[in-house]
Amino acid sequence: MNTENNTPVKRRGRPPYSVAWPEETFTAKDVYQTLDGKLSAVSVQLKINKAVKNGELQRVGLNRQSMGRPTVVYRTVSPTRQLED
Numbered sequence: 001m002n003t004e005n006n007t008p009v010k011r012r013g014r015p016p017y018s019v020a021w022p023e024e025t026f027t028a029k030d031v032y033q034t035l036d037g038k039l040s041a042v043s044v045q046l047k048i049n050k051a052v053k054n055g056e057l058q059r060v061g062l063n064r065q066s067m068g069r070p071t072v073v074y075r076t077v078s079p080t081r082q083l084e085d
Contacts, residue, residue, distance in 0.1 A: 025075045
């Protein structure tokens with residue numbers, strides 16, 4: 001019997017997808033709409049939260065509408081801006 005297995009390892013689930021963050025300020029809804037259904041809204045929000053925790057994104061403020069929940073506004077953190085803070 002052959003003990004060596006040369007087949008590639010298969011991973012379950014959806015393949016990983018990296019998101020290119022916009023240069024200007026944005027919301028999670030903006031990113032979700034630009035991806036054309038490649039990721040769900042929840043997956044986009046999870047990636048944003050992870051990027052904020054890692055220091056890639058910065059929370060700028062809130063957009064408050066007359067009705068409904070406020071939306072959080074983010075921006076990318078450039079390396080020079082990261083050193084200043």
